[in-house]
Amino acid sequence: MRKIPSIKKIKIKVIGIGAGGSTIVSEIAKNIKKASFVVTDCDKRILKKGEKNIKVIQLGEDISHGLGTGINPILGEEIARKEKEKITKILKNQDLLILIACLGGGFGSGATPVFAELSKNFKNISLGIFTLPFKFEGEKKTKIAKEALEKIKENLSGTFIVSNEKIFQVIDKHTPFKKALSILNKNLILILKDLIELISKTGVINIDFADLRTILKGRGQIIYVGSIICSGPNRTEEAIKKVFQSPFYGGAAAAFFCKNILFNISGDEDLTLKEVERISSGIYNICPQAKIIFGISQDKKYNGKVKITLIQAGEEKIKKSIRKKIVKKEKPLKREAVKEKKKTKKKRKEIRRSALEIKKAEKEEESEVLAQEKEWEIPAFLRKKIK
DSSP states (O other): OOOOOOOOOOOEEEEEEHHHHHHHHHHHTTTOOSSEEEEEESOHHHHTTOOTTEEEEEOOHHHHTTSOOOSOHHHHHHHHHHTHHHHHHHHSSOSEEEEEEETTSSHHHHHHHHHHHHHTTSSSEEEEEEEEOOGGGOHHHHHHHHHHHHHHHTTSSEEEEEEGGGGGGTSOTTSOHHHHHHHHHHHHHHHHHHHHHHHHSOOSBOOOHHHHHHHTOSSSEEEEEEEEEEESTTHHHHHHHHHTOOTTTOOHHHHEEEEEEEEEEEEOTTOOHHHHHHHHHHHHHHSTTSEEEEEEEEOGGGTTEEEEEEEEEEEEOOOHHHHHHHHHHHHHHHHHHHHHHHHHHHHHHHHHHHHHHHHHHHHHHHHHHHHHHHHHHSOHHHHHHHO
16 A cells, blocks of 8 residues: 655744744743754853743853843844854755844844844744834934844845834823733734744645745745735725734835735635635735745634735835935936036047047148159249249
8 A cells, every 4th residue: 555655744944033033932831842042152140030831042151251232233133153163053954934034133143143144044934923122222223233134134045124213103102011011022923833833734725835836935035924814795805904004013015115915814614605706816816026925724713704814025215205316316427427427428529529520631732742852853944833
């Protein structure tokens, strides 16, 4: 009897880098089982907080002496580059790597670009989930975060960016700080759970890891993960609208130019073909330029409800205001270029004219000399007669 080949288990590793990344991953590890977890930092105090199912790796003890880097990303990068072998061991033999860091500090902003750079050596999907600092943390931290993000993006398959500042849109201003961060972390947990569920759950029409690889082919893409559950008579229309909106991540369709979409529709046995058609058409109408892969799954827990989980991948858009500024700057430059061109043409004409005049003068001089030579050859008594 022929043996049916076993389905390959997708290896997923979630890596928390720095103090913030380690805290987020510690909370995520309590709720997700289908992945392995690593937290890494140079600060021993941070690493002591890890959960039992998390592998803890300290880097750069000889440089930082078990302490943090302060707000010094150069030191964070130096540690990571010195520990390339350790980092390579963390990254290898994985199908999906997810890097998580809070950018703006020293180790997270300095070491994460090195992790991203080394991840290119492996044939896997590499995603980054990164938070940006609050405004009250100061301009220096914001600048460090943005500079780090630019280095990271180009080396990962996709980057998912969360602004801490968005938390104020969903919480009361009297909410304790720790609780507010926990709300943010819970949203990140839901995103990861939905992402892992999307590629591992068997459905009526399956989405698998190969589909995820297809939409995230290449490097340097921006990604958005949206997930929504709706019920009631207008559940499909409501779900289409809300899946593209998030108080944490902004309207995905407006944030960047979408190239690829992967989405799954979940429902109970009451999910109709017409609803599937409405959802698919609705998503296509929002992003008609995108290549779309979709799946359908059934689950009794969605009785009377419909759930859409969606991943968008694309490129950043230049804002209209910025584009106008660029155009305004370009126009004077173009005018100057035209003036220079005219001057150059004029000079060429002048050079050409003067060259022709020189040639003409030379010919005239030559003809005069010849005429004189002829005149000199004529005997003196005949010259008056010829003239």
